[in-house]
Amino acid sequence: xxxxxxxxxxxRSRMNERVMETANTNIKRFFALDTTSYAAGALDxxxxxxxxxxxxxxxxxxxxIKYHLQKCHEEGVSTDEMNEIFMIANLVGGSIVIPHYRRxxxxxxxxxxxxx
Amino acid sequence: xxxxxxxxxxxRSRMNERVMETANTNIKRFFALDTTSYAAGALDxxxxxxxxxxxxxxxxxxxxIKYHLQKCHEEGVSTDEMNEIFMIANLVGGSIVIPHYRRxxxxxxxxxxxxx
Amino acid sequence: xxxxxxxxxxxRSRMNERVMETANTNIKRFFALDTTSYAAGALDxxxxxxxxxxxxxxxxxxxxIKYHLQKCHEEGVSTDEMNEIFMIANLVGGSIVIPHYRRxxxxxxxxxxxxx
Amino acid sequence: xxxxxxxxxxxRSRMNERVMETANTNIKRFFALDTTSYAAGALDxxxxxxxxxxxxxxxxxxxxIKYHLQKCHEEGVSTDEMNEIFMIANLVGGSIVIPHYRRxxxxxxxxxxxxx
Amino acid sequence: xxxxxxxxxxxRSRMNERVMETANTNIKRFFALDTTSYAAGALDxxxxxxxxxxxxxxxxxxxxIKYHLQKCHEEGVSTDEMNEIFMIANLVGGSIVIPHYRRxxxxxxxxxxxxx
Amino acid sequence: xxxxxxxxxxxRSRMNERVMETANTNIKRFFALDTTSYAAGALDxxxxxxxxxxxxxxxxxxxxIKYHLQKCHEEGVSTDEMNEIFMIANLVGGSIVIPHYRRxxxxxxxxxxxxx
Numbered sequence: 001x002x003x004x005x006x007x008x009x010x011x012r013s014r015m016n017e018r019v020m021e022t023a024n025t026n027i028k029r030f031f032a033l034d035t036t037s038y039a040a041g042a043l044d045x046x047x048x049x050x051x052x053x054x055x056x057x058x059x060x061x062x063x064x065i066k067y068h069l070q071k072c073h074e075e076g077v078s079t080d081e082m083n084e085i086f087m088i089a090n091l092v093g094g095s096i097v098i099p100h101y102r103r104x105x106x107x108x109x110x111x112x113x114x115x116x
Numbered sequence: 117x118x119x120x121x122x123x124x125x126x127x128r129s130r131m132n133e134r135v136m137e138t139a140n141t142n143i144k145r146f147f148a149l150d151t152t153s154y155a156a157g158a159l160d161x162x163x164x165x166x167x168x169x170x171x172x173x174x175x176x177x178x179x180x181i182k183y184h185l186q187k188c189h190e191e192g193v194s195t196d197e198m199n200e201i202f203m204i205a206n207l208v209g210g211s212i213v214i215p216h217y218r219r220x221x222x223x224x225x226x227x228x229x230x231x232x
Numbered sequence: 233x234x235x236x237x238x239x240x241x242x243x244r245s246r247m248n249e250r251v252m253e254t255a256n257t258n259i260k261r262f263f264a265l266d267t268t269s270y271a272a273g274a275l276d277x278x279x280x281x282x283x284x285x286x287x288x289x290x291x292x293x294x295x296x297i298k299y300h301l302q303k304c305h306e307e308g309v310s311t312d313e314m315n316e317i318f319m320i321a322n323l324v325g326g327s328i329v330i331p332h333y334r335r336x337x338x339x340x341x342x343x344x345x346x347x348x
Numbered sequence: 349x350x351x352x353x354x355x356x357x358x359x360r361s362r363m364n365e366r367v368m369e370t371a372n373t374n375i376k377r378f379f380a381l382d383t384t385s386y387a388a389g390a391l392d393x394x395x396x397x398x399x400x401x402x403x404x405x406x407x408x409x410x411x412x413i414k415y416h417l418q419k420c421h422e423e424g425v426s427t428d429e430m431n432e433i434f435m436i437a438n439l440v441g442g443s444i445v446i447p448h449y450r451r452x453x454x455x456x457x458x459x460x461x462x463x464x
Numbered sequence: 465x466x467x468x469x470x471x472x473x474x475x476r477s478r479m480n481e482r483v484m485e486t487a488n489t490n491i492k493r494f495f496a497l498d499t500t501s502y503a504a505g506a507l508d509x510x511x512x513x514x515x516x517x518x519x520x521x522x523x524x525x526x527x528x529i530k531y532h533l534q535k536c537h538e539e540g541v542s543t544d545e546m547n548e549i550f551m552i553a554n555l556v557g558g559s560i561v562i563p564h565y566r567r568x569x570x571x572x573x574x575x576x577x578x579x580x
Numbered sequence: 581x582x583x584x585x586x587x588x589x590x591x592r593s594r595m596n597e598r599v600m601e602t603a604n605t606n607i608k609r610f611f612a613l614d615t616t617s618y619a620a621g622a623l624d625x626x627x628x629x630x631x632x633x634x635x636x637x638x639x640x641x642x643x644x645i646k647y648h649l650q651k652c653h654e655e656g657v658s659t660d661e662m663n664e665i666f667m668i669a670n671l672v673g674g675s676i677v678i679p680h681y682r683r684x685x686x687x688x689x690x691x692x693x694x695x696x
């Protein structure tokens with residue numbers, strides 16, 4: 001696992017554990033809903049993760065972007081497909097998305113680089 | 117064509133004509149880019165329209181939502197698929213999206229109602 | 233019930249019925265969560281409705297504002313208290329909130345006017 | 349005065365009066381600050397109104413857009429200049445701004461049409 | 465004072481000093497308004513700080529969140545109350561708020577941990 | 581070149597190179613449009629950069645703010661003018677902009693400090 005992923009995942013895991021130990025029932029239900037909403041249904045997981053990614057990009061949340069980039073990679077989204085998602089995010093959200101696109105690209109390149 | 121669609125499309129067409137008559141070159145290029153970005157490529161049109169829809173919902177733009185709902189309908193998105201897009205939009209964007217979801221549902225029902 | 237309330241509530245009720253008839257399980261869970269999160273707990277209902285209102289104002293969602301204004305009124309929020317919520321919303325969200333504040337004030341005045 | 353302007357200004361004036369009669373001191377100070385910030389200083393009024401307009405467009409507030417369009421017109425902003433502001437707003441804020449641009453253009457055309 | 469608080473407060477203090485030395489009168493008035501709006505009035509300070517916090521969370525501003533978390537802690541907000549604020553912020557603002565909630569929780573745990 | 585500028589520019593340049601090597605045609609067109617929109621036209625470059633800055637501030641994108649602060653500095657925007665832009669951004673966008681204003685001020689002071 002690359003450096004950017006490790007950093008992101010280790011903080012996320014650590015704090016998600018704190019959430020599970022401290023949150024009230026409603027918060028736990030909200031987190032459960034966050035998981036089940038991306039499960040395969042009428043739409044497959046790949047499509048749902050692409051939807052989650054574009055939503056995260058136009059709302060400009062770097063952590064959410066990283067999370068969905070990982071999921072998209074696991075679901076076999078290609079770099080050509082990813083570039084078209086990036087374009088829609090830049091177009092709909094505007095040039096204000098560009099700095100998030102740069103960081104997303106850096107993360108994507110780490111995810112897709114051949115093992116050395 | 118139903119009443120909500122007619123209202124939306126007639127204003128949109130009228131003002132897009134005014135845009136084309138008054139806009140500068142850069143604005144026209146931006147509008148061209150807005151069209152070409154949803155053309156089939158590595159991703160098909162249906163997927164891209166779903167991406168455009170979810171982005172429009174979390175950014176809470178009713179007109180953009182209506183536009184992509186029409187396109188999704190043309191591309192054969194089913195009501196079960198649409199509900200999963202609605203869910204991701206509500207989840208990612210929060211309960212603040214609900215009023216837009218209500219209006220989207222009304223528009224979707226007009227689009228999908230059997231001809232009488 | 234005043235005119236603005238009637239208009240708001242009748243559309244909201246009608247479309248919430250459509251939601252309940254057409255939505256998938258996750259959407260219904262999300263709506264349930266939207267209800268239970270405002271129930272009395274460590275914080276009382278009045279405080280939670282004020283929180284819902286200020287969140288709706290800074291995110292500039294007129295329908296959400298109307299909903300929470302009604303709830304705040306039912307919970308006995310006074311006009312002096314309401315003005316302090318309005319101020320925090322204007323301050324945190326900026327002058328871009330002012331048009332929503334104007335409409336909120338109009339709705340609040342309808343809610344609080346003495347029966348004639 | 350054209351129809352769109354009249355509608356906008358009459359509601360705005362009526363509700364601003366209600367604000368002045370009901371608001372607390374802090375809200376009144378905030379409104380005062382909203383006025384003085386656009387007064388001539390190191391930057392002239394025209395530049396400040398263009399800044400207010402582009403900020404309103406990327407934040408997608410139709411009423412704020414109408415207000416600053418009127419002020420820009422009073423300050424002598426030309427249609428060529430206005431198109432360049434529209435472009436920057438569309439570019440920075442993204443295609444989600446387009447429906448607001450359409451309404452802004454309609455309002456601008458009403459403001460700039462020759463008296464018949 | 466814990467590490468996260470120290471880091472946040474030291475940068476904030478240093479830059480607020482620079483603001484006070486360099487800002488114009490309107491900016492200083494805006495900062496004054498930012499202070500007086502949270503003073504006790506019809507609503508007590510605790511309620512106002514909770515309002516400021518939920519507004520900061522749905523607008524996803526980590527620094528604003530930290531500031532209001534400190535104030536809420538000073539005003540005696542309990543962890544059970546805080547969890548209900550966190551829930552309303554996650555619900556209204558959506559899953560896009562979750563990364564900010566994680567960081568808020570980390571900061572809150574630092575604020576509330578028993579002195580060793 | 582100061583430390584903050586160097587950090588910002590070196591990451592931006594490196595990733596813009598990656599964009600140019602990996603992006604599809606539409607993304608490249610979008611980046612081209614981002615450049616040409618700020619070129620002199622009916623409005624001069626200085627005015628356009630001020631528009632880009634205020635839009636970036638109310639949308640709260642630190643990297644975009646840094647970019648336009650550099651451009652404004654190159655175009656001869658004075659500190660008095662900058663303070664009036666800062667004020668309009670704080671006013672329109674609200675107190676949620678303040679943390680971004682603090683970082684913008686720090687960057688501006690680095691840009692404008694006399695060479696030692």
